[in-house]
Amino acid sequence: MPYARVEVTGDAAEMLRHLSTTYGRLMFHQSGGCCDGSSPMCFPVGMFITSSADILLQTIEIEGLDPIEFYMSASQFEYWKYTHLTIDIVPGRGSGFSIEAPEGKRFLIRSRMLTDEEIEYFGLFKKVPL
Amino acid sequence: MIGAQSSNDQLEKILSYIDIGKQEGAKLLIGGERSDLGGELSGGFYMQPTVFEGNNSMRIFQEEIFGSVLSLTSFKDYDEAIDIANDTLYGLGAGVWSRSADTLDHYQQTKNLLVSYAEGPMGFF
Numbered sequence: 001m002p003y004a005r006v007e008v009t010g011d012a013a014e015m016l017r018h019l020s021t022t023y024g025r026l027m028f029h030q031s032g033g034c035c036d037g038s039s040p041m042c043f044p045v046g047m048f049i050t051s052s053a054d055i056l057l058q059t060i061e062i063e064g065l066d067p068i069e070f071y072m073s074a075s076q077f078e079y080w081k082y083t084h085l086t087i088d089i090v091p092g093r094g095s096g097f098s099i100e101a102p103e104g105k106r107f108l109i110r111s112r113m114l115t116d117e118e119i120e121y122f123g124l125f126k127k128v129p130l
Numbered sequence: 131m132i133g134a135q136s137s138n139d140q141l142e143k144i145l146s147y148i149d150i151g152k153q154e155g156a157k158l159l160i161g162g163e164r165s166d167l168g169g170e171l172s173g174g175f176y177m178q179p180t181v182f183e184g185n186n187s188m189r190i191f192q193e194e195i196f197g198s199v200l201s202l203t204s205f206k207d208y209d210e211a212i213d214i215a216n217d218t219l220y221g222l223g224a225g226v227w228s229r230s231a232d233t234l235d236h237y238q239q240t241k242n243l244l245v246s247y248a249e250g251p252m253g254f255f
Binding site: 032038039075076079080083090091092093106108109110111112113 | 136137138139140142143146147149150153154187189192193194195196219220
């Protein structure tokens with residue numbers, strides 16, 4: 001596939017490799033509201049139950065790991081659909097439900113707007129500025 | 131002066147929202163950068179007070195940034211303001227400031243209808 005909606009930085013991939021040795025297969029759900037809001041939450045597969053209210057944005061392939069599915073709620077996706085997401089990792093406060101938290105790190109989303117080619121590829125219409 | 135963010139990851143998250151705000155075309159009116167207070171406070175998780183101007187479909191309007199970032203939009207009349215306020219996934223709190231007592235009365239009398247109709251979300255001004 002020429003374009004991806006979600007990618008990972010090298011540092012984030014390294015952490016995912018490390019976490020998978022303890023937790024096995026992993027997945028992400030992008031949190032949107034309060035508490036750990038606006039952050040990608042990483043869980044072992046089966047710990048977080050997705051539903052028909054969630055959309056699978058991307059199946060992330062990292063060498064040596066099982067594919068990692070990245071989910072977001074469908075209603076939130078309506079506002080996010082014009083952005084490309086990169087999962088990065090930064091020093092964190094060591095608290096929260098996402099499994100990398102005890103490592104003293106925190107996954108973080110870096111966003112950029114989709115290019116015209118990507119907009120077309122993903123079947124979107126260009127946003128008209130108001 | 132604004133107090134420090136609770137952690138580095140929180141500060142980084144706020145900065146990433148300022149970045150996407152600019153990319154989405156919001157106008158940065160003030161602030162937008164990490165704040166260096168110098169001396170022994172240097173390196174602290176301080177953020178400048180930040181104000182954006184944009185529209186309610188932008189991610190900086192719709193999402194909870196949990197930082198010193200205010201997003202402003204305009205409206206032409208009361209009904210449009212209420213529509214904008216209701217256009218949210220996360221209704222937490224709402225308020226109306228007006229110089230007109232009539233406007234405030236109208237809001238007081240109708241706001242409960244809006245809450246019961248929308249099952250909660252009222253928007254955040």
